[in-house]
């Protein structure tokens with residue numbers, strides 16, 4: 001029997017979030033969608049009509065938004081939290097704005113940690129529940145120009161692993177899903193140009209959402225999208241000198257696009 005979800009999905013109005021929401025709705029009895037853009041959230045909720053959808057509009061770095069999500073989830077039987085909201089920055093680290101670095105770590109790491117913490121009591125009431133954190137290949141494979149983003153996503157991977165082990169004797173599974181480059185608004189024109197020059201494989205958000213739904217139905221602790229990317233992540237763990245040399249050779253091309 002296919003599982004039924006009562007889900008909280010952050011970043012729902014974004015590229016990957018919307019594609020996930022459109023698929024998740026068929027298996028859901030409740031969707032609580034979270035984002036900052038009210039118009040896009042309401043538009044998405046209208047499109048998903050047929051399943052009860054609640055919209056929470058707010059910045060996830062603001063504790064009031066976390067409280068609003070917790071209040072919406074209370075007594076709702078929530079059994080799935082997808083921490084998908086995120087921001088990216090492709091920038092020379094030395095000249096990256098310190099406030100932008102803080103904001104990036106706050107959005108991509110601290111906010112999902114605190115939302116997870118706030119929802120654990122509700123998730124713990126369900127017979128089986130999941131927290132799925134959306135990471136990135138760059139969280140396992142450091143890439144020039146993404147030092148702050150990579151740090152946040154590596155932190156999210158560490159958080160997912162530690163919490164999964166902490167909750168191993170409970171009904172809450174904590175899992176980690178890492179897309180590779182995907183065509184969404186998160187990527188600046190400079191990233192798009194770099195990807196074109198390096199011939200980087202880019203997925204559509206729809207393909208990522210398909211892979212996410214397969215992951216959701218399974219039990220793997222973590223998944224990285226893309227066979228080549230999974231290979232490089234493994235190589236980076238076992239023989240980090242090899243990707244290090246390969247990236248060193250691409251540095252001239254990367255620097256050409258790197259804002260500083």
Ligand SMILES: NC(=O)c1ccc[n+]([C@@H]2O[C@H](COP(=O)([O-])OP(=O)(O)OC[C@H]3O[C@@H](n4cnc5c(N)ncnc54)[C@H](OP(=O)(O)O)[C@@H]3O)[C@@H](O)[C@H]2O)c1
Nearest residue numbers: 011013014015016036037059060085086136181182184186
């Ligand atoms: N696209 C890629 O190449 C790629 C690759 C690997 C991993 N990822 C990860 O996939 C996830 C989804 O990204 P995407 O590509 O779909 O990007 P996107 O289209 O820009 O969507 C990101 C969403 O996150 C929301 N968000 C950002 N900061 C927020 C905050 N402080 N509070 C509330 N919501 C916030 C945005 O809300 P607003 O609509 O209000 O801006 C937006 O809806 C991210 O975690 C990203 O790091 C993406």
